[in-house]
Amino acid sequence: MPATPFTPIESLLGGALIGAAAVILMLLLGRIAGVSGILGRLLPPYGEPGVGGAAAFIAGLVAAPVLYTAATGLAVQQTVSGNLPLLAGAGLLVGFGAILGGGCTSGHGVCGLSRLSARSLVATLTFMATAFLTVLVVRHVLPGAD
Amino acid sequence: MRILVSAIAGLLFGLGLVVSGMADPAKVQNFLDPFGAWDPSLAFVMLGAIVVTFAGYRLAFRRGRPLLADTLSLPSKTDIDVRLLLGAGLFGIGWGLSGFCPGPAIVSLPLLATGTLVFVPAMLTGMLLARALQNRPRGSAKRAEAAGN
Numbered sequence: 001m002p003a004t005p006f007t008p009i010e011s012l013l014g015g016a017l018i019g020a021a022a023v024i025l026m027l028l029l030g031r032i033a034g035v036s037g038i039l040g041r042l043l044p045p046y047g048e049p050g051v052g053g054a055a056a057f058i059a060g061l062v063a064a065p066v067l068y069t070a071a072t073g074l075a076v077q078q079t080v081s082g083n084l085p086l087l088a089g090a091g092l093l094v095g096f097g098a099i100l101g102g103g104c105t106s107g108h109g110v111c112g113l114s115r116l117s118a119r120s121l122v123a124t125l126t127f128m129a130t131a132f133l134t135v136l137v138v139r140h141v142l143p144g145a146d
Numbered sequence: 147m148r149i150l151v152s153a154i155a156g157l158l159f160g161l162g163l164v165v166s167g168m169a170d171p172a173k174v175q176n177f178l179d180p181f182g183a184w185d186p187s188l189a190f191v192m193l194g195a196i197v198v199t200f201a202g203y204r205l206a207f208r209r210g211r212p213l214l215a216d217t218l219s220l221p222s223k224t225d226i227d228v229r230l231l232l233g234a235g236l237f238g239i240g241w242g243l244s245g246f247c248p249g250p251a252i253v254s255l256p257l258l259a260t261g262t263l264v265f266v267p268a269m270l271t272g273m274l275l276a277r278a279l280q281n282r283p284r285g286s287a288k289r290a291e292a293a294g295n
Contacts, residue, residue: 003183004173007166011187014166015194021159022195023202028151030212030219033159035249036273043273045281053152060156061252067157068164076164078254079172080261086243091251091265093240095272098248099280101233102223105247106159108234109192114199115220122226127238134242135178 002079022111029053034107035061036098097127148214160253166191169253171245171261178242233276240272 022033031050041054065076081087098104101123103112108127112120167173168191177188212218241247246254246265254262 004185011166011190012194014162015191017162018195019198021155022199026206056149056152057156060153061160064160078170080259087265088268090240090244091268092272095269096276097237099276123234126234130238131242
């Protein structure tokens with residue numbers, strides 16, 4: 001993996017945009033901006049309300065990099081691992097864990113912490129801890145695994 | 147109207163991920179690697195997001211009722227149980243391995259990296275598996291109800 005530049009200003013600004021999206025959903029629709037929860041509403045078994053809104057939110061997410069590049073002329077910088085079996089396994093863990101744990105980085109990490117939810121604090125500390133440990137093992141204990 | 151608001155929120159959320167650099171798994175993994183090529187940017191994303199969300203939520207909660215819906219749909223579950231710890235723990239392992247969590251993975255779809263096109267279907271499969279587990283008929287009905295799912 002390449003080194004990446006520290007971008008505090010862009011990150012604060014991007015974070016504020018994410019926060020604005022979360023506030024709009026709560027203030028107007030009374031909903032949590034948790035991406036795994038929103039994706040879950042699009043998957044069977046159905047029966048939860050707000051499927052149309054969930055689909056529109058996901059469409060907005062997908063449109064974002066396209067509109068960003070159209071508006072600024074800048075490509076979105078990204079390095080995705082070429083280890084496809086690793087990504088398949090990681091995807092299974094992320095999807096399974098997010099539904100079992102009732103949220104992901106956005107639902108627990110942003111919205112839950114902002115609601116001062118103890119459950120979300122525990123979830124966030126837990127996934128942060130296992131993520132740090134995983135990267136420690138993959139990069140420094142068993143280097144070459146990623 | 148609700149559809150339009152949801153689409154705008156999704157777009158802003160996605161632009162936030164792009165502008166902050168969080169659509170790049172390398173940037174996320176470098177945050178998780180203080181002993182290597184550490185990039186603390188993700189902490190600033192969380193800071194910006196939580197400051198704005200915390201302030202906006204206070205406004206929404208004081209108002210009590212959303213502008214375009216009848217009630218605030220807040221998670222009702224408060225217990226810290228095995229599912230929460232196990233789910234969050236597994237989520238963190240997958241997040242660390244890939245540098246992808248659900249938002250950035252979906253945002254990355256139109257960039258068409260092969261890894262993303264493998265990760266997203268696997269993630270959706272994982273979600274369906276967890277759903278199937280939660281919806282097992284015996285013993286889980288009560289818990290599903292308590293979760294407000």
